Amino acid sequence: MSSTNSFQGRTLAAVADLSIDEQRYLYRKTRELKEAWRCGGDLTHFRIRDPELNVYLMFLEDSTRTKESFRNAAKFHDVRLNVFDASSSSFKKSESLVDTVKMLFGYGRRSIFIMRTEMEGVCRALEEQIGEYAARIGREKPVFINAGDGRHEHPTQEFLDEFTFLEQRGWDDSHIHVALIGDLFHGRTVHSKADGLNVFGSVTVDLVAPEELALPASYKSRMEENGFEIREWASIQEYLGSGDISNCWYFTRLQLERMGDEVRERENELRKAVTFRQDWMDKLPHNTRFFHPLPRHREKPVIPTFLDGTPLNGWDGQSINGYFTRVVELAMVAGRLGSDFDGIGPLPEEKERSFITDVEITRKSRVEDRFKVGIKPVDDGTVIDHIAKGRSPEEIWDRIYRIRRILKLNVRSSHGVFHSADPHHFKGLMSLPDILEIGPTELKKLAAVSPGCTVNLIENRSVKAKYRLSMPPKIYNFEEISCKNPKCITWPGAFQSVPPHFYRTVGETFTCRYCGKRHEYGDIWDL
Numbered sequence: 001m002s003s004t005n006s007f008q009g010r011t012l013a014a015v016a017d018l019s020i021d022e023q024r025y026l027y028r029k030t031r032e033l034k035e036a037w038r039c040g041g042d043l044t045h046f047r048i049r050d051p052e053l054n055v056y057l058m059f060l061e062d063s064t065r066t067k068e069s070f071r072n073a074a075k076f077h078d079v080r081l082n083v084f085d086a087s088s089s090s091f092k093k094s095e096s097l098v099d100t101v102k103m104l105f106g107y108g109r110r111s112i113f114i115m116r117t118e119m120e121g122v123c124r125a126l127e128e129q130i131g132e133y134a135a136r137i138g139r140e141k142p143v144f145i146n147a148g149d150g151r152h153e154h155p156t157q158e159f160l161d162e163f164t165f166l167e168q169r170g171w172d173d174s175h176i177h178v179a180l181i182g183d184l185f186h187g188r189t190v191h192s193k194a195d196g197l198n199v200f201g202s203v204t205v206d207l208v209a210p211e212e213l214a215l216p217a218s219y220k221s222r223m224e225e226n227g228f229e230i231r232e233w234a235s236i237q238e239y240l241g242s243g244d245i246s247n248c249w250y251f252t253r254l255q256l257e258r259m260g261d262e263v264r265e266r267e268n269e270l271r272k273a274v275t276f277r278q279d280w281m282d283k284l285p286h287n288t289r290f291f292h293p294l295p296r297h298r299e300k301p302v303i304p305t306f307l308d309g310t311p312l313n314g315w316d317g318q319s320i321n322g323y324f325t326r327v328v329e330l331a332m333v334a335g336r337l338g339s340d341f342d343g344i345g346p347l348p349e350e351k352e353r354s355f356i357t358d359v360e361i362t363r364k365s366r367v368e369d370r371f372k373v374g375i376k377p378v379d380d381g382t383v384i385d386h387i388a389k390g391r392s393p394e395e396i397w398d399r400i401y402r403i404r405r406i407l408k409l410n411v412r413s414s415h416g417v418f419h420s421a422d423p424h425h426f427k428g429l430m431s432l433p434d435i436l437e438i439g440p441t442e443l444k445k446l447a448a449v450s451p452g453c454t455v456n457l458i459e460n461r462s463v464k465a466k467y468r469l470s471m472p473p474k475i476y477n478f479e480e481i482s483c484k485n486p487k488c489i490t491w492p493g494a495f496q497s498v499p500p501h502f503y504r505t506v507g508e509t510f511t512c513r514y515c516g517k518r519h520e521y522g523d524i525w526d527l
């Protein structure tokens with residue numbers, strides 16, 4: 001086992017936890033394994049063979065294929081396989097996930113947890129919390145593999161899907177034109193495609209779903225940011241009339257268990273829009289294959305059973321690929337495979353780049369000149385200027401009160417909304433004679449609460465230092481923020497004690513580090 005193995009100990013919470021090169025490595029190794037297996041070759045070098053490695057299957061939501069393929073993969077490896085019985089565990093006594101996993105972690109020298117949960121962002125949170133615990137007690141940190149978390153992601157399904165697409169294309173990864181059909185709203189296997197399809201040089205995605213089941217906007221944006229060409233239709237019938245049809249159709253079932261009553265009532269009509277019909281057979285391009293993560297609805301399947309014995313059937317082979325890709329994934333994170341990897345790993349997390357810029361102090365910076373409109377100039381103290389500049393007076397007032405509350409500025413001060421230099425724009429201003437200095441932590445808070453503002457430190461009636469604060473790349477450690485996804489592990493009602501944490505994405509959006517939900521900047525705040 002190589003000590004330089006870059007896969008060992010890695011958690012797979014989302015597709016992007018493996019770089020594109022690493023995903024390609026996984027597909028290459030799976031291809032080798034499958035070939036060797038088919039020819040009855042020697043599989044020893046794929047096998048982990050470590051009786052001290054505990055593999056825990058923790059499926060808190062139903063599963064057949066993912067659970068059984070992982071169970072078989074773990075058996076292939078000769079490791080200690082454990083199946084956690086959630087229905088009779090202390091979850092019933094309201095125990096938290098961290099407490100439960102911490103206990104199981106204690107039972108083996110090395111551990112891999114394969115988790116399926118309704119709650120979203122679980123693997124990332126456990127990676128951090130149990131990882132910290134492991135470091136504290138001097139143990140090897142455990143691995144968490146996301147086997148599907150709510151509506152969020154299903155990375156290992158994604159890896160088997162992409163492997164299957166590549167196999168269908170004779171390993172040509174230059175381009176893919178794929179149709180995603182069915183419940184694109186709830187289907188996590190579809191959400192994971194926003195990153196997983198990146199393994200192809202160029203991507204065209206046809207989204208086929210009625211409005212109620214359409215792909216959530218955030219995944220669509222991610223596909224756009226990844227450079228995918230996206231086209232949309234409300235039903236298969238409309239799609240078939242469009243002319244340029246894909247030969248790779250990826251169906252998903254209607255996830256009734258995740259739907260509200262209103263959508264469920266329209267089930268038949270929605271199902272009809274995404275169910276294939278016999279009389280459409282001759283409209284399909286040459287060499288078309290249908291795929292499906294399965295299960296299919298036994299009574300009303302979107303891929304009807306008369307297609308099972310036809311060349312359109314790509315889904316049975318796809319499902320078997322789940323076993324091979326998962327054997328390789330376990331071998332990689334256990335450090336058995338990977339020493340021959342030669343490529344680029346994931347980008348390191350963005351560093352806390354500076355969001356505080358010094359502003360040059362000009363002669364005009366005499367306090368009397370600058371802060372005289374309606375606010376008493378301070379001889380010594382701090383003036384926070386340009387608060388929410390360009391916003392409406394109502395929003396600026398709101399921001400001023402938010403700054404006061406979050407920075408706990410219960411001191412002498414005056415504040416107000418004024419015209420900025422441009423008479424068409426407003427800005428907020430706060431003058432704080434009792435605050436002679438603002439430390440780095442407070443400045444960071446202020447940048448998060450009111451990006452774009454300036455901070456003037458005043459001594460003896462002149463501005464001694466001036467900083468402009470921009471939007472920080474991450475926002476966390478505030479009591480006043482929360483992820484607005486009730487299924488997120490950070491949701492206060494989940495009582496999992498995972499504090500919210502956002503990182504900045506395009507524009508002024510902030511994405512939850514755990515469940516991936518994108519928020520507009522203003523929506524992360526509770527005040």
Ligand code: NCD
Pocket residue numbers: 065066148154157188189252253255293294295
């Ligand atoms: C999928 C899942 O659980 O997300 N199934 C699977 O893992 N094979 C899709 C589904 O449940 O419809």
